[in-house]
Each structure stands twice: as C-alpha cells, then as structure tokens.
C-alpha cells in the first residue's frame with residue numbers, strides 16, 4: 001500500500017508514518033483550497049478532504065491520499081483548536097475523522113481576530129520557531145502531554161480503522 005500525505009509539515013508526515021509503518025509514505029505540498037487559517041469544523045474538514053483528493057493521481061498509481069488540516073472553531077464565545085483528517089482511496093472513497101480540541105486563551109483568539117495565522121501567533125507567544133512543525137499549539141497548552149504529531153496520529157488511526165472496517169465487511 002502506498003500513501004501520499006498532502007503536506008511537507010514533518011509533524012503530519014511523522015503521524016502518518018507512525019500509523020502506516022508497513023507502507024511506503026511520501027509527501028507533497030498540495031493546496032488545501034481553504035483559508036490559511038480555517039475558522040470552522042466545516043472549513044477545516046474541507047481542507048483535509050481537498051488535500052487528500054489532490055494527492056490522488058500525483059503519486060504512483062493505486063496510491064492513497066491523506067490530508068491533515070488544523071483550524072479553529074467557536075463554541076459560543078470560546079475559540080477552540082480543531083483538527084481534521086481525510087483519507088481518499090484510489091477509487092475515491094473518502095473517510096474523515098476529527099481530532100482532539102482544546103480551548104485557546106483569549107490573548108491568542110484576539111490575535112487571530114486581527115487576521116493572523118495561529119502558527120505565527122503561537123511562535124510569538126512562546127518565543128519559539130516553527131511550533132507548528134514540532135509540539136504544536138496543542139503541545140504548548142497541554143504541557144507537551146499531547147503533541148501535534150500524537151494528536152494527528154490518533155486522527156490517522158481513526159481513518160485507517162474506518163477503511164479497514166469497510167474493506168473487511
């Protein structure tokens with residue numbers, strides 16, 4: 001089984017390799033065709049689906065596409081981090097799953113309101129570089145108990161499991 005991941009972000013690629021460790025995993029920077037900072041579950045999920053679809057046909061034939069997308073969404077006045085994944089099979093069946101979500105502090109959501117991207121805001125907040133490619137915002141606000149890679153690994157496991165269930169039944 002060959003997998004193409006629709007991102008060059010190492011945290012996302014490692015998450016896929018972790019779950020599909022018996023497969024050949026390659027990566028390609030494909031467009032999500034949603035905003036750089038998705039603002040709802042619907043938009044974040046769509047970004048994941050668009051990335052996964054864009055991976056089909058660019059790798060070797062018969063490859064599977066996986067898209068992983070981070071975003072934010074409101075519940076009432078509270079902004080949450082949200083994450084979505086999509087797996088597209090060579091015959092274009094689509095599986096989707098969402099990941100963990102945690103509330104973001106007001107200081108972060110105020111910055112996002114100005115039109116900034118979370119990846120940039122969290123780097124300034126932590127005085128670190130490329131948090132998005134490492135522990136992620138989820139890692140920062142969980143004291144690294146759950147990293148971005150671990151969170152996406154869980155999403156990929158949900159995708160793989162759904163595909164296996166459908167394949168066997």
Ligand SMILES: O=P(O)(O)OP(=O)(O)OP(=O)(O)OC[C@H]1O[C@@H](n2cnc3c(O)ncnc32)[C@H](O)[C@@H]1O
Nearest residue numbers: 007009068069070071117118119132136137138148
């Ligand atoms: O290269 P790509 O695949 O685009 O990787 P990315 O880090 O930009 O990730 P996304 O586009 O999926 O995420 C959309 C935005 O939300 C940010 N984001 C979402 N979840 C995050 C997390 O856990 N840690 C850091 N940034 C996060 C991310 O940096 C972007 O600004």
Ligand SMILES: [Mg+2]
Nearest residue numbers: 032036037119
């Ligand atoms: Mg991005």
